[in-house]
Amino acid sequence: xxxxxxxxxxxxxxxxxxxxSRDTTDGPILRALVTLSVPIVATNVxxxxxxxxxxxxxxxxxxxxxxxxSLSFPVLFLMISAGGGMSIxxxxxxxxxxxARDQAxxxxxxxxxxxxxxxxxxxxxIAGYLLSGPLIAFFGPEATVEEMAVGYLQVSFLGLVAxxxxxxxxxxxxxxxxxxxxxxVVAGTVVLNFFLDPLLxxxxxxxxxxxxxxxxxATIIAQGLAGAIGLVLLFSGRxxxxxxxxxxxxxxxxxxxxxxxxxxxxxxxxxxxLGLAVMMLLVASFGTTAIASYGIGAxxxxxxxxxxxxxxxxxxxxxxxxxxxxxxxxAITAARLGMLAGFIGLTAAGLVLFVLAEPVVRAFVPSxxxxxxxxxxxxxxxxxxxxxxGLQMVMSGALAGAGNTMAAMMLSILAFWVLRFPVAWxxxxxAGMGPDGVFWSFPISNVLSGAIAWWWFLRxxxxxxxxxEDVALAGAVREEAIVEEGVGEG
Numbered sequence: 001x002x003x004x005x006x007x008x009x010x011x012x013x014x015x016x017x018x019x020x021s022r023d024t025t026d027g028p029i030l031r032a033l034v035t036l037s038v039p040i041v042a043t044n045v046x047x048x049x050x051x052x053x054x055x056x057x058x059x060x061x062x063x064x065x066x067x068x069x070s071l072s073f074p075v076l077f078l079m080i081s082a083g084g085g086m087s088i089x090x091x092x093x094x095x096x097x098x099x100a101r102d103q104a105x106x107x108x109x110x111x112x113x114x115x116x117x118x119x120x121x122x123x124x125x126i127a128g129y130l131l132s133g134p135l136i137a138f139f140g141p142e143a144t145v146e147e148m149a150v151g152y153l154q155v156s157f158l159g160l161v162a163x164x165x166x167x168x169x170x171x172x173x174x175x176x177x178x179x180x181x182x183x184x185v186v187a188g189t190v191v192l193n194f195f196l197d198p199l200l201x202x203x204x205x206x207x208x209x210x211x212x213x214x215x216x217x218a219t220i221i222a223q224g225l226a227g228a229i230g231l232v233l234l235f236s237g238r239x240x241x242x243x244x245x246x247x248x249x250x251x252x253x254x255x256x257x258x259x260x261x262x263x264x265x266x267x268x269x270x271x272x273x274l275g276l277a278v279m280m281l282l283v284a285s286f287g288t289t290a291i292a293s294y295g296i297g298a299x300x301x302x303x304x305x306x307x308x309x310x311x312x313x314x315x316x317x318x319x320x321x322x323x324x325x326x327x328x329x330x331a332i333t334a335a336r337l338g339m340l341a342g343f344i345g346l347t348a349a350g351l352v353l354f355v356l357a358e359p360v361v362r363a364f365v366p367s368x369x370x371x372x373x374x375x376x377x378x379x380x381x382x383x384x385x386x387x388x389x390g391l392q393m394v395m396s397g398a399l400a401g402a403g404n405t406m407a408a409m410m411l412s413i414l415a416f417w418v419l420r421f422p423v424a425w426x427x428x429x430x431a432g433m434g435p436d437g438v439f440w441s442f443p444i445s446n447v448l449s450g451a452i453a454w455w456w457f458l459r460x461x462x463x464x465x466x467x468x469e470d471v472a473l474a475g476a477v478r479e480e481a482i483v484e485e486g487v488g489e490g
Contacts, residue, residue, distance in 0.1 A: 023098070025327055025330070037307075039179035042183050043183040044309050045303075048302060049194075050193055050222070053194055054197060056364060057198055058201065060201075067295065068149040071145065071149045073295070075132070078273035078277055080164075084266060085265030085269055090110060091316065092175070092316075093109035093113070095317050099324030110247075112250075112258060125157050135153075139281055153216075162227040163223045166185075168230075169233070185229050190222070192221070197215060201215050265405045283438055289371055307346065307390075308342045308389065312342070312398075316400050319397075320401035320402070322334070335394070339457060347386060347390075358376045386446070387450070391450035392446075392450050394453075396411055419441075
């Protein structure tokens with residue numbers, strides 16, 4: 001292994017040294033985490049604004065409309081999660097080959113990731129569109145809610161490929177340490193979505209009111225534009241990665257590596273998404289008010305944990321690059337700092353939301369007093385344990401960056417399927433607590449899974465076992481690049 005304190009040579013000229021790409025294998029680790037996480041957090045805030053803006057304007061249509069979007073979200077998230085692991089795999093390969101200073105292998109890994117993600121997203125788009133009706137009917141909502149939810153889902157699935165293209169663009173640039181470019185792209189498209197939402201949902205002038213379906217159209221138009229811009233930038237070669245058409249031809253070895261790393265990540269995300277869907281099924285048994293209240297609380301939760309997601313992604317990049325460079329001590333330090341920052345930051349955010357719970361919920365459904373009351377109670381129960389969720393999120397990112405996507409999968413399954421859902425069912429049904437039982441399952445599972453993540457980190461074995469395996473993986477990718485590109489090709 002290389003000495004973690006020994007300075008390394010500057011990166012070779014080429015795309016890896018251009019634009020916003022950043023080598024995190026040298027210099028202060030905390031500064032690297034902050035430099036990466038701040039734009040990642042901003043990007044995720046902007047990305048979440050798509051959903052929050054949708055919910056805000058849909059809320060003007062009443063509780064049924066909010067319930068329809070809330071009911072659709074777990075289904076859409078499940079389909080996105082089923083293919084999302086391939087983007088994570090690409091980010092891992094890109095980060096490790098970038099850390100190993102192999103630009104040709106970095107470009108090739110990026111191209112093959114785009115190919116795999118494109119094929120997977122097309123299949124999921126078709127399947128999701130065809131299954132939208134049966135999936136929503138499975139929850140057993142009221143007829144009005146079901147009709148709106150199916151329409152919202154079908155339109156969303158029409159734009160799924162464009163959404164995946166943007167996700168992979170963001171993941172690949174993050175692998176080379178460029179978090180600013182995706183932030184700028186998504187910020188512009190959120191502004192576009194802000195104007196499209198009221199126009200298409202409520203109508204104006206010659207534009208008819210499409211209702212809930214209009215929210216889906218607004219989002220896919222904006223995200224489709226983001227995906228198109230991402231492709232142009234990747235093919236330009238000016239942002240740390242240079243896509244070429246010849247690299248998009250299937251390469252069995254690299255596709256196999258992407259699948260080997262990506263399938264556990266997809267299972268992890270799908271298990272989480274399926275957990276949300278099953279939880280929604282449980283909540284749906286208590287009526288429309290419970291669905292709307294839970295949906296608003298869950299959206300606020302997903303917004304507040306964005307700092308932990310940003311830290312998780314930043315830690316994943318730093319860990320991945322340092323694993324590729326053979327600097328495991330820096331990887332361990334990055335994980336430790338990230339987990340502590342995640343715990344402190346999310347605990348503070350939770351306390352602020354605890355105080356502001358009622359006005360925050362009221363902002364989404366100003367004319368639904370019953371939803372406001374139940375949603376506020378959910379916030380009071382949910383917010384104090386946010387910090388423990390931060391521990392789990394950051395540890396998952398560290399495991400993914402080290403290439404240990406199997407362990408990240410196990411941690412996620414433990415949190416959702418061993419802890420959260422069983423607790424939710426026991427408290428809400430046998431214990432007779434109703435929706436409150438579901439609400440209490442969140443802090444209970446967050447505390448337990450966060451404690452397990454910290455224990456897993458302290459054991460230290462996660463990095464010792466993975467380093468040798470994935471340094472060899474990066475070497476194998478490098479050898480492929482030498483053989484296929486030719487020693488003399490620049």
